[in-house]
Amino acid sequence: MEWTVVDAGNGVTLIEVRGRMDVAGALTADPVFADVAQNSDNLIVDLSGLDFLASLGIRTLVSACKTLHAKNGGMVVFAPQENVEQVLRASGIDTIIPIATDQAAAEAQVKL
Amino acid sequence: MSEALSFSSRxxxxxxxxxxxxxxxxxxxxxxxxxxxxxFAIEVCLEELFTNVARYGAVGTETAASLAVELTLQVAPDIALVVEDNARPFDVSAAPVRPIAAEVAQVQPGGLGMALLRKFSQGLRHEALPHGNRVTVTFLRPEAPGPNAEVMTLSS
Known part of the structure; x- marks a missing residue:
């Protein structure tokens, strides 16, 4: 799994993730998401390049969301592939981490 | 595909x-x-079941180092994943799907995998073993288009 962390401006950090957030991927991504959540006001995550997500990756996303929320920050993911979106919705975390269609919509939504 | 075919590993x-x-x-x-x-569906279920063993299986009975998981993937005639462990007894088929809390502060990062198991499998069966558990997860084989499948042509 690969990722890129970008300052999207206006207090928003963008993480682009690519590959598979499986057991190995989630374990390596977890400290990255924790660090970004701790040091950012708002986080948007580009999931368009993510091919796999399951329970460990969900845990990583929820932990980051909770850290941001505790600071009155927000988190939005966008452009997931169909299978990944099914995982997000089946787990129920789309109720706390909104799913946007693209980066512009995510940026607008995360600042609400 | 009618002959039995399966793969196993520990x-x-x-x-x-x-x-x-x-x-x-x-x-x-x-x-x-x-x-x-x-x-994709099989791997979602595999990750949930396997990481449950790794995370919780050793509590009270085994040391973590002795935990082992034997997997069997049956691909014919039906699709099934069999996960057999030597962990503490846990009937995953009876575990409730916990709805996510409405307030972010109340949401627990873990424990959401049961919903994934239900969503991505067709059936879930637990058997208690003398020294562990056997969980059989069944899946629907996606239907291949038949010879009479309708062909749609899109035109502008």
Whole structure:
């Protein structure tokens, strides 16, 4: 799994993730998401390049969301592939981490 | 495909073992030419069951180092993943799906995997073993288009 962390401006950090957030991927991504959540006001995550997500990756996303929320920050993911979106919705975390269609919509939504 | 066909392998009941199991699943799924959407569903269920063993299986009975998971992927005539462990007894088929809390502060990062198991499998059966558990997860084989499948042509 690969990722890129970008300052999207206006207090928003963008993480682009690519590959598979499986057991190995989630374990390596977890400290990255924790660090970004701790040091950012708002986080948007580009999931368009993510091919796999399951329970460990969900845990990583929820932990980051909770850290941001505790600071009155927000988190939005966008452009997931169909299978990944099914995982997000089946787990129920789309109720706390909104799913946007693209980066512009995510940026607008995360600042609400 | 009517003759029985299955693959089996044994892994340490750890996160490293879970990662190896994922690689194994991809290898045998490719060998069996399973469709990608089905492999995705099987892997979602495998990760949830395997990491449950790694995370909670040793409490009170076994030491973590002795935990082991034996996997069998049956690809014909039906699709099933059998996960057999030597962990503490846990009937995953009876575990409730916990609805996510409305307030972010109340949401627990873990424990959401049961919903994934239900969503991505067709059936879930638990058997208590003398020294562990056997969980059988069944899946629907995606239907291949038949010879009479309607062909749609889009035109502008």
């Amino acid at each position: 892994f340490p009941g750890s996160f490293e073992g879970a990662a190896s199991a994922s690689e194994w699943l991809h290898r045998v799924s490719t060998e069996a030419a399973l469709p990608g959407k089905l492999v």
